[in-house]
Structures are given as C-alpha cells and as structure tokens.
Amino acid sequence: MDFTYDDEQQALREAVRGLLATTYADHEARRRTVADDPGFDEALWGRLADMGVLGLPFSEDDGGVGAGPVEIGVVCQELGRVLAPEPYLASVVHAGGLVAAVGTPEQKADLLGRLSSGEIVLAAADTSPGARWSSGTDGVRASVSGDAWTLDGVADPVVGGARADHLVVTAALPDGGTGVFLVAGDDVDRTGYVAADLTRAATVRLDGTAATPLGEPGRDLAPSIATISDLTRIMGANQALGVMQSQVRATTDYLKSRKQFGVTLNTFQALTFRAADMYVSLELAQSMVDWATMTIAGGDPGAVADAADRVGLTISRAGRHIGQEAIQLHGGIGMTAEYAVGVGTAHLEVLDQWLGNRGHHLARLASRVDDHDLVDALS
Amino acid sequence: MQLELSPTDAEFRDRMREFFTTKVPQQIRDTVLEGRHLTKDQIIEAQRTLNAEGLAVPHWPTEWGGQDWTDLQRHLWHEEMQRAGVPIPLAFNASMIGPVIAHFGTQEQKERFLPATANLDIWWSQGFSEPDAGSDLASLRTAAVRDGDDWVVNGQKTWTTLGQHGDWIFTLVRTDPEVKKQAGISMLLIDMTSPGVEVRPIELIDGGHEVNEVWFSDVRVPGDLLVGELNGGWTIAKFLLGNERVGVAPVGATKRALSALKANAGDLLDDPLVRARIAELENDLLALELTALRVVAHSSDGAPHPASSVLKLRGTELQQAVSELALDLAGPASLAARADDDSPQAGWARRAAPTYLNLRKASIYGGSNEIQRQIISRTILGL
Numbered sequence: 001m002d003f004t005y006d007d008e009q010q011a012l013r014e015a016v017r018g019l020l021a022t023t024y025a026d027h028e029a030r031r032r033t034v035a036d037d038p039g040f041d042e043a044l045w046g047r048l049a050d051m052g053v054l055g056l057p058f059s060e061d062d063g064g065v066g067a068g069p070v071e072i073g074v075v076c077q078e079l080g081r082v083l084a085p086e087p088y089l090a091s092v093v094h095a096g097g098l099v100a101a102v103g104t105p106e107q108k109a110d111l112l113g114r115l116s117s118g119e120i121v122l123a124a125a126d127t128s129p130g131a132r133w134s135s136g137t138d139g140v141r142a143s144v145s146g147d148a149w150t151l152d153g154v155a156d157p158v159v160g161g162a163r164a165d166h167l168v169v170t171a172a173l174p175d176g177g178t179g180v181f182l183v184a185g186d187d188v189d190r191t192g193y194v195a196a197d198l199t200r201a202a203t204v205r206l207d208g209t210a211a212t213p214l215g216e217p218g219r220d221l222a223p224s225i226a227t228i229s230d231l232t233r234i235m236g237a238n239q240a241l242g243v244m245q246s247q248v249r250a251t252t253d254y255l256k257s258r259k260q261f262g263v264t265l266n267t268f269q270a271l272t273f274r275a276a277d278m279y280v281s282l283e284l285a286q287s288m289v290d291w292a293t294m295t296i297a298g299g300d301p302g303a304v305a306d307a308a309d310r311v312g313l314t315i316s317r318a319g320r321h322i323g324q325e326a327i328q329l330h331g332g333i334g335m336t337a338e339y340a341v342g343v344g345t346a347h348l349e350v351l352d353q354w355l356g357n358r359g360h361h362l363a364r365l366a367s368r369v370d371d372h373d374l375v376d377a378l379s
Numbered sequence: 380m381q382l383e384l385s386p387t388d389a390e391f392r393d394r395m396r397e398f399f400t401t402k403v404p405q406q407i408r409d410t411v412l413e414g415r416h417l418t419k420d421q422i423i424e425a426q427r428t429l430n431a432e433g434l435a436v437p438h439w440p441t442e443w444g445g446q447d448w449t450d451l452q453r454h455l456w457h458e459e460m461q462r463a464g465v466p467i468p469l470a471f472n473a474s475m476i477g478p479v480i481a482h483f484g485t486q487e488q489k490e491r492f493l494p495a496t497a498n499l500d501i502w503w504s505q506g507f508s509e510p511d512a513g514s515d516l517a518s519l520r521t522a523a524v525r526d527g528d529d530w531v532v533n534g535q536k537t538w539t540t541l542g543q544h545g546d547w548i549f550t551l552v553r554t555d556p557e558v559k560k561q562a563g564i565s566m567l568l569i570d571m572t573s574p575g576v577e578v579r580p581i582e583l584i585d586g587g588h589e590v591n592e593v594w595f596s597d598v599r600v601p602g603d604l605l606v607g608e609l610n611g612g613w614t615i616a617k618f619l620l621g622n623e624r625v626g627v628a629p630v631g632a633t634k635r636a637l638s639a640l641k642a643n644a645g646d647l648l649d650d651p652l653v654r655a656r657i658a659e660l661e662n663d664l665l666a667l668e669l670t671a672l673r674v675v676a677h678s679s680d681g682a683p684h685p686a687s688s689v690l691k692l693r694g695t696e697l698q699q700a701v702s703e704l705a706l707d708l709a710g711p712a713s714l715a716a717r718a719d720d721d722s723p724q725a726g727w728a729r730r731a732a733p734t735y736l737n738l739r740k741a742s743i744y745g746g747s748n749e750i751q752r753q754i755i756s757r758t759i760l761g762l
C-alpha cells in the first residue's frame with residue numbers, strides 16, 4: 001500500500017504544470033482564452049499532444065502512451081489547478097475512453113492515434129435534454145437499413161461539442177440496448193454555448209444523420225458506457241481536487257495579506273477556523289481521489305462504479321464547502337470574474353452537474369447500504 | 380501509488396486478526412462489541428492477554444517490550460483490535476506514561492515502572508487538567524515545593540479519567556512560579572495511596588462515574604519520582620500529547636458502531652432518509668480511514684504528519700455522528716436509559732442516549748476540536 005507518486009509521476013506533474021504555466025500564468029490569460037471560440041487554446045492543445053499527454057490513456061498499439069490512471073489523474077489535477085478550459089476530460093478521457101472501450105482495433109488505431117496527436121478533437125454526446133446521469137439515452141435513437149446506420153434525436157449538454165471534429169454518440173438501438181456511434185461534426189446541426197465556468201458545450205441535433213457504429217454493430221454496449229462514465233467521474237474528481245487545492249491556497253494567502261481594521265484577516269479566529277475546515281475537507285477529498293484513482297487500476301468494473309459514487313459524493317460536498325467558503329473569505333473580490341477563486345467555484349459546479357452531483361451519488365450509495373456489513377479501505 | 384497491502388503486511392494483518400478473535404476472552408469482546416461497560420478486571424485481563432503475546436505496547440522501544448513495527452503495521456494492529464472488540468490497552472499506560480518514561484526516565488525508573496506499566500500491574504491516571512487549566516494547560520497551579528530530597532505537593536487536578544482505579548498518577552506540577560508559565564512545570568509520578576491524596580467522583584451526563592477530582596494536600600513525593608529535567612515538564616507534555624500518528628482517530632471502533640447500528644436498524648433500513656445518513660457516514664468513514672492510512676504510510680521519521688489533526692477533528696465528529704444516528708433510530712425506546720434489565724426495550728436502544736451524551740467528550744479532551752483547528756490553521760496553513 002502506497003499513497004505516494006513515484007519519480008516518473010512527479011516528473012509528469014512538473015512537466016504538465018510547467019507547460020500549462022506557459023499559457024495560463026495568471027487568470028487573465030484564461031479569461032482571454034475563454035472569451036473567444038473554441039473556448040480553449042488550440043496551440044496549447046497541440047503542445048499537450050507533443051508532450052504525449054493526450055495519448056496517456058491509450059495503448060501504444062492505438063497510437064497512445066499506455067499510461068495508467070494515476071498519470072491521467074495527475075494531468076487532470078494540474079488542469080484543475082489553473083482552471084484550464086481545454087477539453088481533456090470531455091475529449092480524451094470521456095470520448096476517447098468510449099472509443100478505446102468499444103471500438104474495433106481499426107477504429108481505435110485510427111481515431112485514438114489522431115486524437116493523441118492532436119489532429120482531431122472528439123466529444124461524447126451521451127446526455128439528452130432534461131436527462132440526468134446514466135438515466136439512459138432515450139434522446140437519441142439509432143436506426144439501421146441494410147448496414148447503413150442513422151441517428152435521430154437531440155443530445156445536450158455535449159461538452160466541447162461545438163469544436164469537436166467527431167462526436168461519439170450513445171444511442172438507443174432498434175432491438176434494445178445502447179450502441180455507440182461516430183458522427184462527423186460537420187454532419188450535425190449543433191449550437192455551441194458557454195457554460196457557467198465559461199467552458200463550452202453544445203446542443204447537438206441529429207436528424208437521419210449518417211453514423212458509424214463503433215465496435216460490433218447492434219451490440220448492447222451499456223456496461224462499457226457506464227464504466228467509462230465512472231472513470232470520467234473519477235478523473236473529474238481529480239480535476240476538482242486541483243481546483244480546490246488552488247482555492248485553499250489562494251484563501252490562506254489572502255487571509256495573510258488582506259488588511260481590515262488595521263490588521264491582517266488571519267488575526268480573526270472566526271476566519272482561520274473556517275480555513276482550517278476547508279483544509280480538512282481538502283485532505284479528505286484528496287484521500288478519496290487517490291483511492292478511487294487507484295481502484296481503476298484494479299480493473300473490476302463494479303469496484304470502479306462504487307469508487308466513482310464514493311469519490312463523487314465526497315468531491316461534491318467538498319466542492320460546495322470549499323467553493324463557497326473560498327468566495328466568502330475573500331469578500332467582494334471573490335465575486336469578480338477577474339479573480340480565479342470565484343470562477344473556480346463555477347468550474348466545480350460545472351464538473352459536478354455534468355458528471356454527477358451529490359444527490360445522485362448518495363442515492364446510489366444509499367440503495368446499496370445493506371449489501372455490506374462495513375466499508376473497508378483495504379480489501 | 381498502490382492500494383494492496385504487501386504480502387508481508389497482509390500476512391501480518393491476518394495474524395493479528397487471528398490472535399484477537401481467538402485468544403482474547405469472548406465475553407470481554409462481546410462487552411465491547413455490544414457497547415457495554417467493561418469492568419476494571421476485564422480491562423486488566425485483556426491487556427495482560429495482549430502483553431503476554433507482546434501485543435500490548437508494540438510502539439515502545441524493543442528492550443521494554445516494543446516491536447519493531449512500521450507505522451502501517453501498528454495501524455493494522457490497532458484497527459484489527461477495534462474490529463474484534465478487543466479493548467485497546469489502557470491509554471494512560473500504553474500511550475502516555477510508558478513512552479514518556481522510556482524516553483525521559485532514568486534507568487531505575489524504567490526498570491521499576493515499565494514492565495508493570497505494560498502489564499497493567501500499575502494502573503496509571505493522568506493528572507494534567509485543573510479547574511483553571513484546560514486548553515491552556517500551562518497555566519496549571521498545583522505546586523510542588525522542595526523539602527530535603529522530597530517534593531511536597533498541594534493543589535487539585537480534575538477530569539481524572541478512571542482515577543478511582545488508579546494506583547499511580549503522573550502529574551504536571553508547578554516547580555517554579557517565578558518564570559514564564561511553560562518554563563516552571565515539572566512531571567512528578569505520585570503513588571495514589573500516599574497520605575494526602577484524595578479522589579472524589581464526578582458524575583457525568585450519562586450517569587456514569589468516569590472522571591474524578593484528585594486533591595493533593597501536603598503529599599510527600601520522593602525526589603527520584605521526578606521525570607526528566609526539573610522544570611522540563613512542558614517538553615514532556617508536548618511529547619506525550621503530540622507524538623501520536625497511529626490511532627489518532629477511532630476509525631475501527633466507529634465503523635464497528637455503524638455496522639452494529641445497521642444490524643439493529645431492522646425495518647428502519649427501509650426509510651430512505653436513514654439509508655442516506657448511513658451511506659453518507661460510511662463514505663465519510665472511508666475518507667477518514669484512507670486519510671489515516673496516508674498518514675501512517677508516509678514518512679516514519681516520527682514527526683507528526685500534518686494531517687494528524689484532521690484525524691482527531693474528523694474522527695471525533697464522525698464518532699459523535701454515528702452515536703446521533705443510533706439515538707435517532709432508538710427513538711422512544713431510548714427513554715429507557717436507566718430502566719432495569721427486564722425492560723422490553725432492546726439493550727442497544729437503552730444505551731443510545733447515554734452513549735450519545737458520553738461521546739460529546741470526544742471533541743473536548745485530548746486537545747479540543749477548536750485546538751485542533753488552531754493547530755491546522757497555524758502550523759499547516761501558516762495563518
């Protein structure tokens with residue numbers, strides 16, 4: 001049992017941090033980037049590809065690097081630290097993950113190779129308007145005639161959907177079950193919009209749109225889809241952890257420097273105690289994030305699903321706690337768009353409402369309380 | 380990063396589990412598992428059983444009965460003990476005065492006290508707090524004045540846990556009233572049968588007699604019972620209160636309490652609100668357990684991991700939260716707290732209110748949760 005990052009993982013963290021700092025040295029740089037479409041820095045995306053970061057999750061055969069979940073988690077944490085708007089979770093972890101999980105060897109080599117090299121950007125369309133996490137894919141239906149497949153329906157929100165070259169769409173199959181399809185971005189009617197944290201999502205309308213089934217046509221892929229959602233949830237928790245680390249640091253720095261009543265704010269125990277509680281939430285969240293990330297390596301989908309719910313619950317609560325307190329302890333400046341702390345809180349909410357919020361994870365855990373005597377960290 | 384225990388550690392854990400579940404008398408373990416009170420004799424018997432196997436004081440130096448274990452192994456030992464319902468070795472002996480004597484004591488003190496302390500032949504009490512010295516312990520006033528080779532002690536200690544069983548008490552006393560308050564404190568070991576020592580019970584809100592006042596009137600203490608340097612008591616107090624990394628949070632015991640609560644809940648488990656509270660507590664306990672593992676698995680250079688305060692703070696909060704839920708599940712049955720044994724109400728439900736009330740102590744003693752927040756904000760966050 002070991003909760004430390006090895007030298008290579010540390011080196012990866014340093015490298016990613018260094019690269020992100022070239023683009024997002026300060027929050028102003030992020031503001032400029034998200035002001036215009038596509039809402040992220042394409043040049044940085046290319047440099048992430050050059051560094052091998054985009055190919056981390058994929059096998060070398062598919063043009064990737066073949067790294068493990070801990071490495072991907074490190075990248076997500078670093079992205080979170082600077083609120084990087086790059087669609088790493090949406091494009092690489094989620095959409096790329098779906099391709100890797102269900103695609104044929106040829107499909108994987110083609111798509112994942114180009115995704116890893118930065119040539120194409122993907123987005124996953126798995127949510128229909130009004131739907132909630134893993135509530136099914138009724139919004140999009142697949143039809144087949146001969147061996148030509150088409151899709152009909154609406155997906156929304158599709159994170160990163162306006163810029164994506166290809167969409168990875170989950171759709172109800174004619175004979176039941178859920179399939180995964182590849183659709184060219186230009187073949188759909190899509191409307192991009194800006195989310196609360198200024199990242200991008202889109203409404204995607206499919207109307208008899210030609211689609212290529214990923215993997216064996218007509219096969220129910222629901223279990224793989226669920227596992228990739230769980231995995232994305234865990235990586236989203238890594239990203240949220242990075243956000244919260246920055247918020248706690250910014251808040252303590254602020255308490256030490258901001259003066260009111262002739263003294264710095266850290267003179268007031270009412271505030272330092274709240275900062276201490278933020279730190280407690282952060283440490284507990286870090287423990288859960290590390291654990292959930294390591295659980296992925298075990299390869300048991302049931303364990304990964306459980307870990308996703310557990311880390312999802314913890315991170316949702318920590319995000320509310322730290323996100324709200326970070327603003328409150330900054331006072332008015334925490335409310336401003338030019339200051340990272342409040343935008344971080346927006347980012348935490350977007351991650352949470354996209355990937356699964358507290359109520360969702362709690363309900364799932366609550367439904368399972370009687371299938372175990374107690375929950376053990378060590379099996 | 381790796382989740383699994385190494386084969387050595389896994390084997391170690393199995394060995395602990397095997398011993399605790401087969402060698403410690405069942406009737407003692409049942410008492411703990413059902414949340415009932417242990418008698419003095421049961422506590423002594425359990426500790427002697429462990430000590431005979433070298434499992435009572437593993438963190439002491441090996442020459443005094445310690446085991447050369449890693450922090451992780453000590454953690455596993457501690458968790459398995461709690462899981463099996465084995466009483467943890469008396470903290471005053473095993474975690475407090477034993478390590479202090481081993482570290483600061485003279486050779487003579489070590490020989491005289493350590494074996495008897497490990498085996499609970501001597502029952503120690505902790506005489507630190509006073510009516511006017513709680514969180515601000517250094518303001519203590521119980522005074523020791525030189526008289527020839529002896530010390531003469533006058534004053535009052537309070538909150539002395541299980542002082543009614545105590546054979547000896549380790550005290551912090553003021554030996555120099557003229558200097559800065561921390562600089563004038565020494566540690567004295569006092570035989571509680573000495574003339575002038577009086578133990579008076581304090582009744583707590585759960586109706587139990589768990590703590591006491593201890594009064595000292597001209598108590599004569601031989602000079603060789605001073606531990607460490609004269610006026611060096613504050614250093615010893617910091618060592619004693621701050622050197623723990625393992626077992627800071629009662630993770631295993633709280634998990635066990637929650638699982639017992641589930642087993643007792645019956646039809647109440649159909650209530651989605653109850654299920655949600657359980658699920659949330661289980662999750663919080665998992666986060667706590669993982670944090671405890673991070674703390675013990677990190678460095679082992681003896682320096683407290685900064686997250687130790689997190690463990691104390693969160694561990695006591697969760698311990699209290701589980702007792703709250705148990706009380707809510709007990710409902711009206713909890714009114715029968717002091718009913719006779721032939722009450723139709725279930726034992727766990729009758730114990731729910733006293734347990735809930737009793738556990739309010741957890742966030743007060745051992746450095747209150749406010750003091751833990753102070754430590755976090757000052758030493759970790761630099762505020």
Ligand SMILES: Cc1cc2nc3c(=O)[nH]c(=O)nc-3n(C[C@H](O)[C@H](O)[C@H](O)COP(=O)(O)OP(=O)(O)OC[C@H]3O[C@@H](n4cnc5c(N)ncnc54)[C@H](O)[C@@H]3O)c2cc1C
Nearest residue numbers: 505506507508513514515538539540740743744745747749
């Ligand atoms: C059941 C029980 C058993 C005990 N057993 C023992 C024992 O065996 N031996 C022994 O020596 N002592 C024992 N204690 C004493 C215990 O260590 C003290 O109660 C503790 O140190 C707190 O001191 P106090 O009760 O005087 O509260 P106070 O220190 O007066 O605190 C009152 C409140 O103010 C808060 N507070 C205090 N200072 C600060 C600050 N600087 N900033 C913010 N908040 C602050 C506290 O957290 C608390 O909420 C026991 C206590 C209990 C309840």
